[in-house]
Amino acid sequence: MALIVQKYGGTSVGDIERIKGVAARVAGYCQQGHQVVVVVSAMSGETNRLVALGQEMADGDPDAREMDVLTASGEQVSIALLCLALHNLSIRARSFLGDQVALHTDDTHGKARIKRIDTNHLEQALTDGCVPVVAGFQGVGSDGAITTLGRGGSDTSAVALAAALKADECEICTDVDGVYTADPRLVESARRLDHITFEEMLELASLGSKVLHPRSVEFAGRYDVPLRVMSTFVEGPGTLITIESENMEQPLVSGIAHARDEAKLTVSGVPDIPGIASKILGPIGRANIEVDMIVQNTGADGLTDFTFTVKRQDYHQAQSLLKPIAEEIGAREVSGDNEIAKVSIVGVGMRSHAGVATRTFDCLASENINIQMISTSEIKISVVVAEKYMELAVRALHSEFDLNNEELPQ
């Protein structure tokens, strides 16, 4: 008997029949003697519908607090319907909103961070033989207001609950049956991985692999929650995300990730003096715009060019924030490009093998793809290329690192 936290995304609870399917799946786990805590997203399309309503009403820039009230209603509908479906199968179930758990967050509406989770109500429900069905994506701020964790936040809710409850496993049940070596829609020969390390998954998630929200992986890694990505609809083991084992033979590269919705901004001709980076990025961070890659080149004239990437949706806001800063610090100009994409090679095996970077650059050069920016970590190499070359780059690298090969040791 294990304690399992299961998260079902919007597609999994997209209509009455699918919610009944999820209930049957949960009931199966209960009948095997497991204790299950379920986290659900809003029915697919619902969050978008609510966001559109809010934006239509506000003519553009809606108040974040009220948007959270609006969008959180989507998960509220899902938890109630899933409880009713579980009752139909004679499974005791009780719904929990973010503030009923309670899942405490900071007050950054729309992108709140989890601060602390009370588990006593959930534990009481489990002791009562009840399946707690928790609204994902939402929490409660310090003043009792509804907060939301941002898009994909239900994954984070699930992992955070699993960590707080010390669950045996956290299952992310979705419409794909695991983590692949690349997006199967781009690369036909992409393979499902049986397991992958947290570090790799974190890089993949951050780098645009849509399977898991990066914050959820970070949480899972930090609190050592075994995390499994699996299909709601098809039986199968999915992909288990675990701590790296020294005994495990690691492939050189585990997967190729891509992110299409990127944009880059360059502040050129900046006096190369200490504190310039924080002057440029400070206001961007305070506006809650996530900065991804940062590159700084120093020229011969004591001036420097400062380039960074943001999500494409934040491009225009970042641009207008930069203009007064550029003027203040005496920069020459602010330029940008929002038709770029990021392609990344991820694998813990890189640590012990040189030459992955060289192979990457050679491979792209042989396809005549120009690299605009480069960023590396211990287990990852990311390059920014023009968006139109993205698919070509992913396919070429997938082949270069033998990921098509079924015989590769896993």
Next chain:
Amino acid sequence: MALIVQKYGGTSVGDIERIKGVAARVAGYCQQGHQVVVVVSAMSGETNRLVALGQEMADGDPDAREMDVLTASGEQVSIALLCLALHNLSIRARSFLGDQVALHTDDTHGKARIKRIDTNHLEQALTDGCVPVVAGFQGVGSDGAITTLGRGGSDTSAVALAAALKADECEICTDVDGVYTADPRLVESARRLDHITFEEMLELASLGSKVLHPRSVEFAGRYDVPLRVMSTFVEGPGTLITIESENMEQPLVSGIAHARDEAKLTVSGVPDIPGIASKILGPIGRANIEVDMIVQNTGADGLTDFTFTVKRQDYHQAQSLLKPIAEEIGAREVSGDNEIAKVSIVGVGMRSHAGVATRTFDCLASENINIQMISTSEIKISVVVAEKYMELAVRALHSEFDLNNEELPQ
């Protein structure tokens, strides 16, 4: 400068444009220097949609706790959208869910009763120059669960808030421009009343006049909250509901109400011994079925027939509850009719005038309408007739008591 609680129903917030209209109306009050607390219902059709989803999921008898979670999401959407619309007009506004007010209720899910309202959060918002926008229909139970007050409960929320805040007036803004002498859809010559007493309004509301929820009128009367029914869409004074003034010349009859969704149940051949009524009605009450009229006739044989009316929707449940009781108390049979309607004559003027009952019965007899049950109070006479005669009865009585006459003293 006054403190006004305004309630807007589902039709008033039925789409984005209408919500903008409500925001403009609220802004107008603010600009006149009034403090406004707004209570809103779910967008029209939304509660029905959610109830249908829940019933589809549960195959009939959904868990009341989870239905409250489900249906309460409708008001959550409305309050957020109205706040966004008010922000557009540069009006500061903040949304409040039932538990954020907090509006404390008992734990009767689906039909909860208000126990106590905390006003400090709302008062703080008003002090901050903010318009509190409160989700009607919902509250919080003793265990922190969402509760709902039942259909029409938003009226009750509004009046209860007005009472708790000691507001100067509670305005129920709806799609009709006031209270009429009869339903204008049935009686073309029906007139809008400038004012009416709480008692009369309470009788009218209980008797099926759809304008106000009876509990809201009861609350308003008990806590002496001046209540005004008015149109959201058309300017006008509406109908003010006030305490009866001795100086006010009262019309004999203020209005004719009708209720179509009624059903009656008869337990025949019951031994006429003390305690029989509570034996029959106890289980009905415990199932939260509202009983309206009760009539008991004693026959010559020591047996009695016991008849009562319920809402038509509760007819089948009441019937199945009655069968074992009838057996237990040795009654002859349980029979019923769910094609009945109730027509009522209401007016505080009846108190000081005899003969209203006689005129009522004569009027119906002259139309050949058979009276099945009669119930009277100080200011009301109700009769149950076959549903098919209802409209005829309302028109005949409206004319009989000169309600068509424009010269009637108000």
